[in-house]
């Protein structure tokens with residue numbers, strides 16, 4: 001299934017949300033008093049700068065460093081636990097492969113499972129075949145039973161053995177650290193735990209970008225002078241640190257195809273990039289690809305007919321690009337496509353809002369509030385019809401336009417709602433004018449910062 005990642009089309013300024021989060025530490029005893037004073041300072045600064053994020057950059061260096069070190073230690077501790085689990089997982093899977101069921105069971109009993117747990121009485125084969133038949137939405141709960149179950153789930157083995165059903169999930173975020181997830185096929189909401197805040201609160205105060213690839217939702221953020229990646233896994237229903245790109249960036253174009261994703265262009269703070277990278281979610285690695293013809297930021301990406309396309313964007317000197325580029329994964333080469341993004345983004349507007357359904361490219365012309373379709377043969381766009389009527393948007397920011405299986409999805413804020421609601425609209429393109437159906441609403445907010453569609 002082909003889907004579009006988040007090229008930043010709905011990225012915005014993530015200012016707002018709850019202010020007290022980690023400050024429970026304020027109530028700690030005296031020997032934390034000094035640290036607390038610093039936290040108070042941070043808090044006051046945050047409060048002051050809620051509407052003026054630039055104030056944050058004046059925060060004393062030492063505070064962020066201290067906070068950062070603490071979180072690094074936390075992350076390392078988590079990492080150790082994770083490593084221990086992974087070692088056990090390896091042994092477990094080795095055992096599963098090499099020994100007979102009886103031995104495996106014994107192994108499981110003696111080493112890995114909690115002896116008070118009745119699940120331990122089951123042979124490993126049976127455990128796995130039970131899990132295969134369980135709806136994947138329960139995997140998070142299963143992973144919490146104990147380390148052995150977590151290992152089994154995390155290995156992805158169960159997921160791979162499961163009959164392929166093409167589960168679609170719409171992830172979107174209207175609040176700094178919160179994500180909503182909706183399953184349009186079953187028509188239900190799934191709960192996603194709150195995203196942990198990054199060392200310098202990137203995800204609260206600045207732009208973030210997201211990308212769904214395989215069974216992961218990756219969220220990218222920029223620190224003051226570094227970058228962060230967080231990874232949410234639907235297998236474990238939890239967040240953990242993700243892997244940084246070879247050349248970290250923001251405001252890039254991206255898209256995913258199964259367990260692989262490509263990011264292209266963007267900026268590293270000093271210059272606009274022409275480099276691109278491929279992420280493999282199975283190996284958790286980034287591979288640097290040949291450079292594009294043009295450096296571009298605030299561009300968008302899609303996969304179509306097995307090829308990756310980067311569309312539009314802005315140059316180093318703030319000129320709007322009207323070309324796109326096609327990347328051929330077999331020949332490792334880029335091809336420039338003139339006029340591919342004419343009218344799709346303005347200098348102050350959001351990156352092009354594009355989506356691919358059944359290998360056909362659709363876009364939203366946000367000034368005209370129209371849906372368009374691209375004709376690959378003659379390299380031109382034609383207008384299909386109207387975008388949903390009621391919506392809140394600033395030059396294309398704050399709304400999401402995505403492909404989800406065989407439908408196009410538009411997530412828009414409802415006007416005049418307090419504190420805010422979004423509606424999810426769906427249309428299965430058939431060639432005629434768009435017929436939007438509202439499939440769900442949520443009161444999470446009315447400005448969509450990020451959206452990514454997972455199909456796995």
Ligand SMILES: *[C@@H]1O[C@H](CO)[C@@H](O)[C@H](O)[C@H]1NC(C)=O
Nearest residue numbers: 180181189190191441442443
């Ligand atoms: C909004 O989404 C959350 C899950 O993120 C869900 O629990 C809640 O029921 C949804 N609200 C509505 C009004 O559907």
Ligand SMILES: *[C@@H]1O[C@H](CO)[C@@H](O)[C@H](O)[C@H]1NC(C)=O
Nearest residue numbers: 322337338339340342378379
């Ligand atoms: C791109 O569009 C411009 C203006 O419409 C046109 O003059 C030009 O010939 C087009 N270029 C190509 C390669 O189609």
